[in-house]
Amino acid sequence: MLGLLGGCIVTRHAQAAASAADSADIGAAVDGAFRPLLRAHVIPGMAVAVTDNGKRHFFGYGVASRDTGAPVTQDTLFEIGSLSKTFTATLAGYAQATGRLSLADTPGRYLPILRGSAIDRASLLQLGTYTAGGLPLQFPDDVTTLADAWAYYRKFSPDAPPGQQRRYSNPSIGLLGHVTARAMQRDFAELCEAELFPRLGLKRSFIHVPHAALPGYAWGYDQADRAVRVNPGVFDAEAYGVKSTAADMLRFVEANLRPRLLEPGLRRAVEQTHVGHYQVGEMVQGLGWEQYPWPTALARLMAGNASTMALEPHPARRLEPGQVPQDSRLFNKTGSTNGFGAYAAFVPARSIGIIMLANRNVPVPARVTAAHAVLRALEEKR
Template sequence: MRNSLAARSIAPATIAVSILGTCAVAKADDIESRLRRATDEAIRPIMKTYKVPGMAVAVTVQGRRYVYNYGVASLESGKKVDDATLFEIGSISKTFTATLASYAGETGALSLSDSPGKYVPDLAGSAFDKVSLLNLATYTAGGLPLQFPDDVTQKNMIAYYRDWHPDHAPGTHRRYSNPSIGLFGYAAAASLGTPFDDLMQDKLFPMLKLSNTYIHVPKERMPDYAYGYSKAGKPVRVKPGAMDSEAYGVKTSASDLIRFVEANMDGRGLDETLQRAIAATHTGYYRVSGMTQGLAWEMYDYPVEVDTLLAGNSPEISYKSNVVEALEPPAEPRTNVWINKTGSTGGFGAYAAFVPERRIGIVILANRNYPIPDRLRAAYRIMTALDGPTD
């Protein structure tokens, strides 16, 4: 009799747990269904319109990760895109560079107020004496160009910097620039006494728990390295160049890149110094056209309209010099923001975005460099499919 009564007393709790479990599964299934539909509807037209051979989309929703693969990594071999496929992410690499430099700052190896000449002695006595590492990280050094001139190589780049003269006073204008963020990363590596590539591959990527991310893809992983496709449809991969590692050199999978996005929203489980370093990259220093410039990451008040994102990622902002509003004091990292970064190489196009307050994020990788507005609209469509409670 006692056993029977006990069974009857436990039954309601057991049923309640069962119902809650069923509801959680049903909710997860609903999110999965919404995501799959929204992703298919956003991605398949892009692939058709721009003849993109392959794409990978990863979405994180409050700690749950969803990865969707499309098409092929190589038209020649027919190898399908899968979770191991490596894509070039172009300028999203800058966010890794910023994280490494921020880590150096958190360890006391450098200060953002320092001039680069402190760590690159050959620049002492040049125009960079009046430029801070923060100016380099936020593209406000005074007019460094988008790309190095064609005749600048890794061997003569320091001479290029020594001969450079600004168009504007540092901190007054923003001009998006590979040489700017490149020198930022180069100086950060010098402050730590180790070559940049080694720091990324042997220290930062392992600390971030990224096992599928590289500066230089090892021989055994080359079969997973997708081919990009040029405007003419030719298979291409990024070529070495001055400051390529620091500015646009990372190759990774959608699964690994979404882990980096998750670390930017919630770094628990990572080294505490690295957690602080990641958070510091979300500090806002300058504003232009509704966008707040952090360390490589670009931020918008959330909720945000897609037109605002398009304006902040427009050619006007990406390719021209713009007067900026300096934020004094800098804006502390906050959660109610849309944080994003685009990236491109000759054969690849990428986008990453996340909203810490909602704990949602997305990465979209493709082996063709298709227009940035289409990336933003696709990401926005997929992210807004998650509107409504998801806890």
């Protein structure tokens, strides 16, 4: 069979050689960007996955467990931390696309216990974009049950009107996830594992890891180098509870790169997560995903992912539909638990994306710098 390469007619053998050279270039870019992190941050194991115009590339480094010495593969389960929020956002978008809820609703419509409270002045969209009025990063330590959470929300006193301030918050998007599950009349984890993940083609993604999958579940390592896994908490599933693999997460990235290939309801859900709603400093906050123009200077990407963006409130400016350019944008999200670190970034207009999963909470600047270098290398080789 004949094909075109660089304006010349070539054989299938030459095409295969070009593909091998292309893979080698991507491998060199990934190795150059990510391998130094292993030593610099004492990372036991890491999986990196790249998609480039529909071609998938997987890279495994180190071990999933120091005790067993099992190597990291594309099927090793990692905790993805707050990257889970993008699934919560997608499920909320799916509930809206299928008529189960409206993101313009307030939580009290589905949770009578919150009616008349200050939090009930915020919309579900504002909960999902952390602009509900100042909910903190975490629940207070004494909130350990759902009853405690309802008491906390009812007493909550906002420090800004809804829509004026962005303060990154697990209780904020966690409440969105809970309301979504209530509107769909099923348990949140069950909705993800039985509905959302299969519809996205994810075969080894879980909130509650089944016994049969435990041998492939990596151990995380905390700052004291102890083997750890995530602790349960109120709305943990909705905010930081997904465990997944490099292969599954790359499929999720590809669904975001080409939502037109999804079933209609899921397509609308994914597209809803791509809408920019608030300008916050250097980045645009969407539902789950954060976005930037592409190409993006590393300094801008670092500013948008700085620790202050997670730990401090920032002014938020509401964006009207159409204000965010639709042509070339980078979407990204970080995620961490005590023993794991994750990062996802993709550019739909260029059909490129990257996933990094590690069983160490790698500093966010290191993740972002390495991923940005690989994405720029993918851009430059075209």
